[in-house]
Amino acid sequence: MRPGESRRDFESRARMRLISGRLKVQRKKFDPLRRGIFVVPATITSLGLLAGFYSLISSINSHFEFAAVMITVAFICDGLDGRVARLSRSSSQFGVELDSLSDVVAFGVAPAALMYTWALKPLGSIAIVICGLYVVCAALRLARFNVQTGKTDKSRFTGLPVPGAAALIAGCALAYSYFELSSPRTLCSVAAPMTLALAVLMISSVPYPSFKSIHPRKRAQVEIMAGVLVVAAMFLAMPQFTLFALALGYVVSGPILMARGERITKLPFLHPLEPSTAEASPEAAEEINDDEPHDAAPLH
Secondary structure (H helix, E strand, C coil), rough: CCCCCCHHCCCCCCHHHHHHHHHHHHHHHHHHCCCCCCCCHHHHHHHHHHHHHHHHHHCCCCCCCHHHHHHHHHHHHHHHHHHHHHHHCCCCCHHHHHEEEHHHHHHHHHHHHHHHHHHHHHHHHHHHHHHHHHHHHHHHHHHHHHHCCCCCCCCEECCCHHHHHHHHHHCCCHHHHCCCCCCCHHHHHHHHHHHHHHHHHHHCCCCECCCCCCCCCCCCHHHHHHHHHHHHHHHCCHHHHHHHHHHHHHHHHHHHHHHCCCCCCCCCCCCCHHHEEEEEEEHHHHHHHHHHHHHCCCCC
């Protein structure tokens, strides 16, 4: 209370301040511009989902190279939607959940279908078990990522990200077609253990590099710029083999980091929801989600 101010004036001023604060919160929640911006990252995520669906159809029709290309398109969309959401400040829990559902199809079901129809079909029931295990591990990896977001080191991923595993499968199919190889038995004997290894790495605690901390405005060293130019030249000359080499290098980087002694320091335990949180009203849950900003991540 200010000196010389009556209690009635003080209460009136406090009431006006409270009303003004509520109006600002309502304008922040229901700003039509922000609601319109949400369409952009959601559209990019939906395009990645459609690319995964087209990859699945192409694998069924034995168009393996096109199926691998569609997985690559989904990989690009997965990297763009999170970046666009953060730049436009339109990140939301809805976008995070939509991104995870899209990744289950594009990087879980589609690569498993490609691997089954392209390489593992001669194994019969064993191939179904291997590919099914890959899909389950991909879903478990995405679910674990969602509950651990913001609780682990942002410079490292816990386990192989699902897009990285899918990129290696797509890269193998493209490289096999690029070099015009024709050895079904060798392909089957290599693809089976590789698919199992990818499934285990996804649900493991092996540390993998994260590129979230890379800022486009930071200055890069000359060696890094030279490496980027070399990779770009390789993509122009032989994109199929370059995708395979980069994906394989990333998959191997996790065990290399672990062999060097790096470990994930602490994994948060998965507890059930508290009764007060689980029984909260939809209005209260919406207020909690609006107060806590969520960032859509490019990799999971």
